[in-house]
Amino acid sequence: MAAIDFHALGQVIWVSLVAGVGVSVLFSVVIFGADKAAGARREGDDSQALAYGALAVAAMVIFSVAVVVGVIVMLRKA
């Protein structure tokens, strides 16, 4: 009976945790920033609109890069 490969299993667990939670959190920040920016714009607060808009854009960039890099790394031959 072969031993269970705890290293590979552990890798699957932590990668799933970091990637699954990370992607959801980052996209939530995108929505949070975009909604706050829209609210600030409606109230005429341009600086706050800019700050929250920048937060949404930055989160979207990190989210996109994380998804693309994650897929490439995960599918590279072990």
Next chain:
Amino acid sequence: MSDLVLWIVVATAIAFDFTNGFHDTANAVATSISTRAMPPRVAVGLAAVLNFVGAFLSLAVAATIAKGIVQADLITPSIVFAGLVGAIAWNLATWYFGLPASSSHALIGGVVGSAFVAAGPDAVLGGGIVEKVVVPALVAPVLALVVSAIAISLAYRIVGRRHPGPVSRGFRLGQIISGSLFSLSHGTNDAQKTMGIMFLALVANGNLSPSDDVPTWVVLSAATAIALGTYVGGWRIIRTMGSRIIKMDPAQGFAAQGVGAAVILSASHAGFPLSTTHVMSGAIMGAGAAKRLSAVRWGVAGNIAVAWVLTLPAAAAVGGLTYAIVWLFGADEAGPVIVAALLLVALTAAFARRLAAGRTLTAEG
């Protein structure tokens, strides 16, 4: 061994891949459809394209199926054929009753059962099955459930006080990305299982050696079959996955799909042939239970769990029985030809019934 049997095995493997595609469409698109992130036809079409692309991205799981489950040098094309028929029979039965059981475990169970009956316990790599199939099968749905619950809890914390309209619209857009990722991961993990089976048959028939690479035509045919199967779709199972387990909001759909993709892609990297169905069921339940435990319809979840536990042994039993039938008619050539003809008749009848049921559903909906 005749090449005729080999080509029957290849055709049966492609048929299995097709059934895998339509059986598992729900995993990729049910959440997008139930939250209205995408119209059903668009969701199914996108899933089909991404399943095709995903099939080309990795071969680690194919290697596990080809070399890690059964003793390749004791396997004949007839054994592989009987295992495939067992898997298809189990897939059709669970599809008919609307249960999202695992196509992957049906395939592995079918081949293991057939190999056990044909060549005895020495043909089955028990350690490999425990390491690569049983342990990941136990860990993956629980992992998806826990990670999905954490992810949706944090998402609600971040957007919970924002306006519901923009939040829902945002997550619906996000579901196009998360659903696409899930389809890609499904194509990567599931199409490789068929590639592994075809590779095993080619080695058993003497066309390839175990150290060879998977031929391009094998990859291409598996990718095409799973994509076509996905497009045809499993509407009956879509209803179970999309709304019968929990009623989802777009944030839950996004979290479930994102977590499902993360679990399957990381498992593909490790060469674990996971059940995408189990992973998605776990992720959906986690997303529902984090909001409130009563949101999950535990009766439906229980039926899914029963199918989850039964699939490996049931498919193994059907695979073993099929090999016995093949052997009765003649394992070298006559048996596979006769059983393949019977399978074709059964598949045609099942599809005719499905088309009729599909028309009824459309008329009702």
